Amino acid sequence: MSGFAPADLSELRDIVAEAVAAGESLEVVAGGSKRGLGRPLQLPRSLDLSRLAGIRDYQPSELVLTAAAATPIAEIEATLAAAGQMLAFEPPDWGSLLGLPATAAGRRTLGGVLACNLSGPRRIKAGAARDHFLGFRGVSGRGEVFKAGGKVVKNVTGYDLSKLMAGSYGTLAALEEITIKVLPQPEAVSTVMLCGLDAAAAVRRLSRALGSPHEVSGAVYIPASSAAALTSLSGVSGVAALRLEGPLPSVIFRRERLLAELGSDCGATSLDDESSIAFWRAIRDVLPLAGFGDRAIWRVSVAPSRGAELGEAIARRLDVSWYLDWGGGLVWAAIAGAEDGGAAVIRAAVRGADGRGTGHATLIKGSPELRRSVPVFEPQPPPLAALASRIKESFDPRRILNPGRTVEGG
Amino acid sequence: MPTPDAAVVERRADIVEALRHIVPGEGVIVSEAERRVYESDGLTAYRQLPLVVVLPSTVEQVAAVLRCCEQFGVKVVPRGAGTSLSGGALPLADGILLGMAKFNRILEIDYDNRCAVVQPGVTNLAITKAVECAGFYYAPDPSSQIACTIGGNVAENSGGVHCLKYGLTTNNILGIEMVLMNGEVIRLGGKHLDAETYDVLGVMTGSEGLLGVVTEVTVRILPNPTTARALLVGFPTTEDAARCVAAVIAAGIIPAGMEMMDRPAIHAAEAFVKVGYPLDVEALLIVELDGPPAEVDYLMGKVEVIVRGHNAIAIRPSRDEAERLAFWSGRKAAFPAVGRISPDYYCMDGTIPRARLAEVLSRMGGLSDRYRLAVANVFHAGDGNLHPLILYDANKPDEVERAEAFGADILRLCVEVGGVLTGEHGVGVEKRDLMGTMFDESDLAHQQRLKCAFDPDGLLNPGKVFPQLHRCAELGRLHVHAGRLPFPDLPRF
Numbered sequence: 001m002s003g004f005a006p007a008d009l010s011e012l013r014d015i016v017a018e019a020v021a022a023g024e025s026l027e028v029v030a031g032g033s034k035r036g037l038g039r040p041l042q043l044p045r046s047l048d049l050s051r052l053a054g055i056r057d058y059q060p061s062e063l064v065l066t067a068a069a070a071t072p073i074a075e076i077e078a079t080l081a082a083a084g085q086m087l088a089f090e091p092p093d094w095g096s097l098l099g100l101p102a103t104a105a106g107r108r109t110l111g112g113v114l115a116c117n118l119s120g121p122r123r124i125k126a127g128a129a130r131d132h133f134l135g136f137r138g139v140s141g142r143g144e145v146f147k148a149g150g151k152v153v154k155n156v157t158g159y160d161l162s163k164l165m166a167g168s169y170g171t172l173a174a175l176e177e178i179t180i181k182v183l184p185q186p187e188a189v190s191t192v193m194l195c196g197l198d199a200a201a202a203v204r205r206l207s208r209a210l211g212s213p214h215e216v217s218g219a220v221y222i223p224a225s226s227a228a229a230l231t232s233l234s235g236v237s238g239v240a241a242l243r244l245e246g247p248l249p250s251v252i253f254r255r256e257r258l259l260a261e262l263g264s265d266c267g268a269t270s271l272d273d274e275s276s277i278a279f280w281r282a283i284r285d286v287l288p289l290a291g292f293g294d295r296a297i298w299r300v301s302v303a304p305s306r307g308a309e310l311g312e313a314i315a316r317r318l319d320v321s322w323y324l325d326w327g328g329g330l331v332w333a334a335i336a337g338a339e340d341g342g343a344a345v346i347r348a349a350v351r352g353a354d355g356r357g358t359g360h361a362t363l364i365k366g367s368p369e370l371r372r373s374v375p376v377f378e379p380q381p382p383p384l385a386a387l388a389s390r391i392k393e394s395f396d397p398r399r400i401l402n403p404g405r406t407v408e409g410g
Numbered sequence: 411m412p413t414p415d416a417a418v419v420e421r422r423a424d425i426v427e428a429l430r431h432i433v434p435g436e437g438v439i440v441s442e443a444e445r446r447v448y449e450s451d452g453l454t455a456y457r458q459l460p461l462v463v464v465l466p467s468t469v470e471q472v473a474a475v476l477r478c479c480e481q482f483g484v485k486v487v488p489r490g491a492g493t494s495l496s497g498g499a500l501p502l503a504d505g506i507l508l509g510m511a512k513f514n515r516i517l518e519i520d521y522d523n524r525c526a527v528v529q530p531g532v533t534n535l536a537i538t539k540a541v542e543c544a545g546f547y548y549a550p551d552p553s554s555q556i557a558c559t560i561g562g563n564v565a566e567n568s569g570g571v572h573c574l575k576y577g578l579t580t581n582n583i584l585g586i587e588m589v590l591m592n593g594e595v596i597r598l599g600g601k602h603l604d605a606e607t608y609d610v611l612g613v614m615t616g617s618e619g620l621l622g623v624v625t626e627v628t629v630r631i632l633p634n635p636t637t638a639r640a641l642l643v644g645f646p647t648t649e650d651a652a653r654c655v656a657a658v659i660a661a662g663i664i665p666a667g668m669e670m671m672d673r674p675a676i677h678a679a680e681a682f683v684k685v686g687y688p689l690d691v692e693a694l695l696i697v698e699l700d701g702p703p704a705e706v707d708y709l710m711g712k713v714e715v716i717v718r719g720h721n722a723i724a725i726r727p728s729r730d731e732a733e734r735l736a737f738w739s740g741r742k743a744a745f746p747a748v749g750r751i752s753p754d755y756y757c758m759d760g761t762i763p764r765a766r767l768a769e770v771l772s773r774m775g776g777l778s779d780r781y782r783l784a785v786a787n788v789f790h791a792g793d794g795n796l797h798p799l800i801l802y803d804a805n806k807p808d809e810v811e812r813a814e815a816f817g818a819d820i821l822r823l824c825v826e827v828g829g830v831l832t833g834e835h836g837v838g839v840e841k842r843d844l845m846g847t848m849f850d851e852s853d854l855a856h857q858q859r860l861k862c863a864f865d866p867d868g869l870l871n872p873g874k875v876f877p878q879l880h881r882c883a884e885l886g887r888l889h890v891h892a893g894r895l896p897f898p899d900l901p902r903f
Contacts (some may be wrong), residue, residue, distance in 0.1 A: 001555040019890070020890055021890045050813050059763070060659075060660055061656035061764065062656075062765060062794075064763075083463065084662050117604065117609070119604075122671075123604075124603075127577065127581050127877075128603070128604050130604075130609055130612055131580070131581050132578065140856060142888055144852050144856070145852060146853045146856040147849070148849075148857070150761070150830040150848075152761045152762065152763060152794050152828070152829050152833075153574070153793045153794065154574075154578070154761050154790070154793040154794060154833040154834065155761055155832070155833060156566065156569075156616045156832050156833065156834055156835075156837075157830045157831045157832050157845075157848060158837065158845065158849060158853075158854075159613055159616070159617055159857045159860055160567070160613055160874065161613065161622075161860070161862075163580070163611075163612025163613050163615075164608055164609055164613045165607060166609055166612070167604075167606065167609050168607065168608060184662035184663070184664065187662065204688075210524060210633075211521060211522075212633060213636045213701075213702070214702075246701070246705060247708050247709060249708045250701060250702055250704050250705030252704075253702050253704040254677060254702060257702075269443065301604055302601075302602045303512075303520075303600065304524075305520075305523050323799065329603055330603070358599070358600030358601060358602055360602070360605075360606045377606045377607055378606055379532075381597075383590070383594040383596050384596050384597075384610070387590070387610065387863065387864070388610070389597065390863035390864075394860050394862060395859070397886065402624075
């Protein structure tokens with residue numbers, strides 16, 4: 001594949017404008033670590049943004065950072081850490097999950113994480129990537145430079161186009177500069193582990209914890225079958241884990257309260273700072289399901305109270321390893337042996353017995369054939385699909401940027 | 411506002427008849443006296459009688475009304491409680507006003523999933539009232555929360571004093587049901603988190619009623635913090651106060667609220683509520699911390715050390731809940747307090763990078779001299795959202811014009827120092843003509859083309875947000891310059 005690698009905004013604009021004139025579509029990439037997400041593309045040319053890198057403005061006390069779109073996540077996280085701050089939405093590294101070479105992880109970029117709206121376990125407390133996306137500048141599929149949002153944490157001027165870019169998989173605009181909200185790192189972290197629970201009992205406890213004032217910032221359940229992949233859990237079955245972060249005296253107080261309130265009738269223990277950080281990094285990166293070879297990997301978002309039932313419903317019909325994040329609201333599943341990767345069973349489970357269940361199932365990993373033959377993203381009702389198509393049209397009428405990445409013909 | 415369409419005004423009787431087929435009885439309001447109630451919102455300087463007022467009570471009626479208006483080519487202005495401070499619900503002479511007040515039911519409270527499903531006409535505070543018995547609340551708390559509705563909050567992406575820690579409306583809603591101008595009903599989100607691909611819910615939030623009409627909202631509810639304490643701190647200069655705010659955040663502390671008032675605001679508030687604010691200071695800071703007592707006490711200690719290092723001359727931690735509320739009562743009464751010392755006031759709403767605060771306040775003082783109008787400042791210091799209150803008297807010749815020109819200059823100043831026109835009140839009609847100071851033509855065209863995807867005929871709340879109306883066909887035209895590569899030597903691989 002041939003391609004372009006613009007060095008600045010005006011080169012980026014010229015390349016897209018030229019592609020518009022020629023009617024030739026472009027695959028938008030930077031680090032390439034997320035190339036396997038979405039529907040497979042076979043486009044003649046790529047638009048490689050990786051030269052648009054570097055932090056442009058960062059003042060810790062403003063809680064705002066502006067960087068070129070393809071700035072590596074590693075560089076941003078290191079800069080933030082030096083000032084005691086972080087990306088609160090915990091951008092995951094799915095390199096192991098997707099079976100990428102170790103070098104790919106270092107190539108994750110800010111633009112890629114935001115364009116796919118990827119968030120880790122802290123989503124339930126701190127919000128998703130989209131909640132931290134304050135503004136941007138880029139080139140739309142019309143070959144025109146435009147910007148939206150701002151460089152301050154609170155802004156309602158004009159439509160919130162940053163939200164639309166988050167999760168658009170590069171189908172509306174090639175981003176050139178991004179401004180994000182950053183937050184202080186917690187002073188301390190601890191994890192309360194509740195052991196020997198079945199899924200339903202675990203989710204009830206996660207729900208109680210999340211409904212308590214103890215400010216839980218991570219809530220997972222790992223059934224015995226998936227626990228082996230996490231070294232700190234080997235030999236333990238059915239673990240619900242709750243993360244607490246904040247000033248040290250507060251973390252200690254809340255840990256004791258959670259242990260007392262939830263751990264009295266099951267095996268309960270806690271992890272210290274270091275083990276907690278390693279544990280939640282593994283959860284963030286979906287390591288419980290990494291190393292499963294060619295299994296199809298699904299990420300399913302549902303109402304938290306449905307997570308346990310959903311995981312078990314899938315397990316009754318398919319060969320699956322699964323676990324729950326987001327207090328039960330995020331089901332991760334690795335499916336073996338199903339021709340459609342499990343799509344029919346999983347999507348029926350999301351709709352539920354009465355057909356009215358809300359949520360969505362995304363095929364995160366699968367062969368190109370599988371990602372072509374089943375919808376990678378949850379099919380939308382016709383009025384919403386038509387609206388999405390009109391939104392694409394408004395930014396990219398000639399279908400230049402990543403056409404077909406999210407929906408067939410889209 | 412756009413010139414009223416005489417042809418539409420002439421067909422008023424036909425339109426009323428068609429609407430009466432959809433919404434029976436008192437749901438269609440025609441008489442001038444009753445329409446008068448709706449002639450303005452919280453931005454009372456602007457008034458306009460709507461052509462007709464329609465008060466639907468079901469989503470089917472909303473869909474039918476919008477379809478009907480699309481067929482007639484009639485404009486529609488949606489309205490919740492009408493508390494907008496930017497004229498977002500200002501009616502149109504040739505448009506119907508779609509009042510959502512009858513959508514006033516809480517449909518479901520789901521503590522297991524920590525959410526509530528409500529109709530858009532439910533007030534912001536009513537959501538908290540409905541869940542507080544179980545120890546929960548709805549976080550965004552605009553100061554109009556007793557009256558403003560959740561539908562209006564979604565339209566304006568409303569904030570409040572606790573946004574820095576708990577976010578704006580957009581960070582606290584999980585789903586909506588909405589109706590497009592063509593009558594299609596679309597459900598977005600639900601009790602689960604995040605959208606796949608295009609985040610239509612995210613872009614609907616804060617769209618000021620220009621994209622669709624919200625008919626149901628699923629909000630996230632949060633458990634109440636165990637305790638909250640406030641620290642009241644006076645400073646000899648606004649520079650000291652501003653540097654202190656930056657130092658608190660740089661120390662890794664995100665307070666639940668961090669509010670600043672300048673000398674005129676402090677004096678007006680103290681004269682009104684008499685809570686013992688220090689009067690010999692240039693700036694007053696209220697820092698609120700919440701969480702378990704162990705955390706609040708610990709952070710309170712850290713904040714006290716920081717304020718002492720920034721020349722604080724009066725430091726008072728709240729000793730009990732009554733004192734904490736007293737500290738807040740002055741800040742919360744700042745607007746009416748200013749209303750007591752001036753016949754009229756005009757509330758602005760820019761956001762600035764906090765590092766520029768002292769400079770902005772000083773230049774605002776210069777503008778105040780030039781326009782011969784006093785200004786008092788209250789400030790969501792944590793997130794940089796400034797609320798200057800311009801004092802004027804509408805009965806004096808040219809004071810309204812001077813106040814508006816002064817306000818526009820303040821907002822231009824906010825943009826100049828790297829900030830934005832509006833932090834939480836919205837653009838509406840008020841700041842519409844200033845959009846060009848922040849966005850160029852291409853920026854605005856990309857926004858307006860998005861509107862075309864929702865409302866191709868431009869019938870939903872036109873005249874708000876955008877300084878110029880363009881037809882969608884004109885906006886969509888693509889200017890393609892076919893020919894040579896502009897940069898034949900660009901790196902390729």
